[in-house]
Amino acid sequence: MQHAPLKLTPDAMISMPRIQPVGRTPHISIHAYCETPNLAASMQRAASDRRLYRATCDIRAGGISAAIAEYRDSPTPDLLILESAAAREDLLSILAKLAPVCDSRTKVVVVGTSNDIALFRELVAGGIAEYLLAPVGALTIIGAVLRLFPEESGTRLGKIHAVIGAKGGVGSSVFAQNLAWTVSHCTHATLLADLDLQFGTAALNCNIDCPTGFAEQLPEVDRLDGALLERLLFKRGKGLSLLPCATAAHIASDPDMATIEKVLDLARCAFPHVVLDLPHAWSPLVRSSLLAADDIILVAEPDLANLRNARSLVDFLRQSRPNDPPPRLIVNRVGVPKRVEIPPQKFAAALEVPLTAKIADDPVVFSAAAANGQMISEFSRKSAVTPTLEALAGQLTGMTARKKRKGLWGFWGGRAS
Template identity: 25%
Template structure:
């Protein structure tokens, strides 16, 4: 009965425990596939071959999870009675999802009225199951995920790395958000110059640390820039050898997101496969270009490709920032014409100020320590990220009637009928 919903669920889901009870191999396979979905990195997914009776006996002895999924072959009064028995054994706040055999609107409404979070009809595909569970957890626990921000350049030399540094410093020092900055370029990374550190590890070693599921190993690879900002001190990779794969990078990003409210990834010199995997899942994308025709032409193409990998259509999370305005006025596209040239509005302009930006980078000085650079970062970057950070990184109340759990809903229904 539920449709796939992507709004508000494309986040790293909060820590939770979910358990499914089913005899159907297809349902079990669809459920187990959730383990490869990055949103479920902090969700403990348990599965049991059984039905509502096994669930009842299990939670007679053990605490119930945040969400219980029960598959049944028949939906009648006898199942509803057993569902009520299950509710009596569950902790307050436990949510329930039922998977059944019939597509019946009245049945769906009846179950929802009883307190069940959702009703799905077999066969259940993984994307549908993922969205329903994600929606249930968001309603139950609120949005407490982390924000992934991708910074990419339309071409080399547009200043994307420097702006990613400025953004990270601004989010950490001005917005006071714990932030991790990483460069997906491997040995081509130049973050160490601008942030004053020598690369102490490689992306390959960082991925190994993430795959070992030992956060302390990854913690030792971090360079502390300020109280709220850490940078993954990679850059020691061999420049002319193949680096990590897209799947490996996702493992690393998942661990960083699990530990930090904001993760910023500089993609400006990263291999195409790594760019694609980060751009597909980022909460916010900042695409940096200069106002010159070659850069804007590439920006237009990249904008189209990014929209395609993110499902097509308009994307409010994709922002264009024009850097080095005034570097060569006679050869630049005018401000009024840039939006028409690339197909989206320009979200921010940075003037060409080499003494400020290149001066800070060359001396290892944070951009937020320069008054002029700080003002530009606040006006052009922080105003863009604030809505995404506040909606993805800060908790919100989840006190809706539906998220109160199915125990109260079912028992309330029984009481009314008695």
């Protein structure tokens, strides 16, 4: 009896990920041989992505035959991506001709049009690392590369959430601190890194005495490891750890970018979630942190100066992070008496980004919480900002608030006819 081949839907293959791929590749070489403009364009977008910035990508026209001709006299790269529209027998035949010229260390990804599980199994059994069903997008390629070449640490990487203000004094630092505290109550392992090295307030607002900031204690990048980073942390409650600046404002120079990159790599290896409190400054430290972040939260007040600055920041992010979602917009201090304001929805529409949340002006609660060294939810669970923080924390962590059960009656009641 002859069985019909089992077909894979595009969703069953390694297609567009439902979530953004996390991590960065090590230093590898990638060669792609494209038969269609669609794959060439997707490869170009993937090659310019922040997660593949360590990889050296070479995108060429032609399929498997062109690759065979090229590698008869030259070594193959770490990753070889080949596109072919050939049918099953022809594809297996031409891949057999590739094998003698392909180094054993090279991982091969085939992009094809045959939607057949039997072919997929034959390719994997023959040494092909991955099979992608065309058409593929940039995120599909990035996800496949990250799975084949994970970072050297070999551990599961946490996510970095960067919080930045469109203008000085909009409350982005207070928001970042409260967000980190709220996320820590969802996952019980969160790091808040205060990267405003000159005037950071994380230690002050969390009631921590820190005479010397973490940046001044960082050694050379070669000596920095997880154990040393652990000694620089301050604990705040059950699940929140802090990398604070000095309690007293002082002049501090930015560390070397390689050192900051190593700190972020170590942090995301140790914590499921890392919240960065970024200063309102256009420095290499801020740019590097924005490019390394998995999520960006933009805090602004509803006035014209904030709109201008936010527009510049959003344009920069669109250009430098083309495969990432737009930043999450938080419009803060809405409803200040006697101030002419831009309505939050119009503010978001002008930036062409969705409005994540708006926070009403409440100077009494915020100032009282800061004076007591407490977070908003600690000081007042009934504060209007608490549900906003909990909702955003749920979006970032993927954990939503669970509904309270009503005992067995709730279960049986749902099944009653």
